[in-house]
Amino acid sequence: MKNCPNCVDTNIIRKQFIERDLFNATDISQIKWRIYGQNFTKQHFEKFLKENRKAIEKLEIGRIEKLLPESMKEGLKQSNMYNRIYNHLLDSYEKIFIN
Numbered sequence: 001m002k003n004c005p006n007c008v009d010t011n012i013i014r015k016q017f018i019e020r021d022l023f024n025a026t027d028i029s030q031i032k033w034r035i036y037g038q039n040f041t042k043q044h045f046e047k048f049l050k051e052n053r054k055a056i057e058k059l060e061i062g063r064i065e066k067l068l069p070e071s072m073k074e075g076l077k078q079s080n081m082y083n084r085i086y087n088h089l090l091d092s093y094e095k096i097f098i099n
Contacts, residue, residue, distance in 0.1 A: 008033075008040045013048040018055045022085075026066050028092050035097050042093045049086055057082050 021031045049056070064085050065073055072084050089096070 007038045008035060008044070008048075010048045010051045013045070014052045014055045018052055018059070022056070022059060022067065023063065028067055028088065029095065031096050033097050035099055040097065040099075042090065045093055045097070046090055049089060053082055056085060059085075 017031075017033070025031050061076065061078055061081055064081050065076055068076070068084060068088055072088060076084060
C-alpha cells in the first residue's frame with residue numbers, strides 16, 4: 001500500500017470499519033468506503049480483519065446476525081460468529097470498497 005497519512009491500515013479498520021460501521025449498520029450494503037489511489041486490496045482487508053479478530057468478536061451476536069445474509073444465519077452461535085462474518089465481509093469486498 002502507498003505510504004500516506006490517510007491510508008487504510010489495521011487501526012482504521014478497527015476503529016472506523018469494525019467499531020463504527022459494523023456496529024451501526026443493519027446491512028453490509030450500507031457500508032461504502034472510497035479508497036482511491038491507496039492500492040488497498042482484498043488481501044490487505046483480509047489481513048486487517050484477522051489482526052482485528054478480537055474487536056469483531058466483541059460485537060454482539062445479534063449485531064452480526066443483522067449483517068449476515070439469511071443463508072449464513074442458520075446455526076449462528078458465538079463459536080462460529082467470527083468465521084461467518086469474516087467470510088461474508090471478504091465476499092463483499094468489491095461492494096464495500098470503491099477504488
